[in-house]
Amino acid sequence: MEFKEVIGTRRSIRYFEPDKPVEREKIQMMLEAARLASCAVNAHWMKAIVVDRDAMSKEQLDSLKTPVASTALDLAPVHIYIFMDLSVVNQIKGSRLKELVDAGALNPTHGWSHEFVDTLVYPQILKPLTELDAYPVAAAADCGMAAGQALLMAFDLGLGAILNTPTAAAVTAAFNAPAEWVPLWVILVGYPAEDINAGGQRPRPPFEEQYFEGTYGTPFKRDQGVVEQLKKEKMIQDPAPLPGRKEEIKKLAERFGLPM
């Protein structure tokens, strides 16, 4: 699938083929995509635990469910639990920034050197950052970018996926995660039981309400020629609900014994 079509095809899949296994290499590819995401100070806060749903005991799976989040957990054959490791910055102490200097990514042209990292960046910026209330927000933003790439990879591989928010305490307990790993999300993965279009592309706020040019209040003008090009390249697809969506949901509800 071409890049633009992957972006256009990704949507939250909530109905999975529960008994169709997901190839291990596809899960690895999702993790590889997450690993390559843009990441502030090359810290890589995102950690993940991949879990085969059927390898979990009933008690373990039930412990992760709540009345508001159980159906997709039941249906998805693979769960990827996403954590942010808040200890990482004080473990690596700027060493990954120095790797970027050595790799020629951070250069003296932009003021970077090992000395700068050792004397200023880590002790005066990064270490104090970890003591701020806002620190987890910054770390979570980076984890979100990594998770987003994993999601896109899933769709490129013909899988469906959804980012869900499980109960944090239950996740930590269920997988024996270190205390400094904060559970953020679970990416539920499987082959879609619903049509890959999943009823159509989801509604989004108007472009001009979201993006501005030059200054706040001046909407970035949306060029319809660009919109048409992106439609042609399948990034912008037919909006939901597509014809027959309600019937599809009824059938899925009957198949899986879900309330209507």
Added chain:
Amino acid sequence: MAEATDGVGAELRQSAPVQKWFSGLEKHYGASSREEEERRIDSLRRFCAFIESTPEEIIKRSFYRKKDGGDLRISIKSRNFMSEKIAEFQDSVEGSVFDKAREGNAVRSFLIHNGVLMQSGVQH
């Protein structure tokens, strides 16, 4: 909307949360058959008897306001209670796993269309 055939069913059908339920179903899925509506009402009637409550009482206890007023909130305690009672209720139904799920899901649907988000997990 079809008229219920018996007195209890007719009374239930007139209650505000049942009206809201059916209206929500119709809005989302289109009109239901009379048979489907009767079956749903019958499931709700049996659940009401099972927990000795009326539809109004079930919905009323699902929400609360803080003592100082403010917005209506979903009672997590009540939702957990209802979730457990629905599971008990459907377990008590004779029949196949499909029959049991259908009974429980009718009640879940009643709560859902009255604003109480509730999932069942896969039933079969």
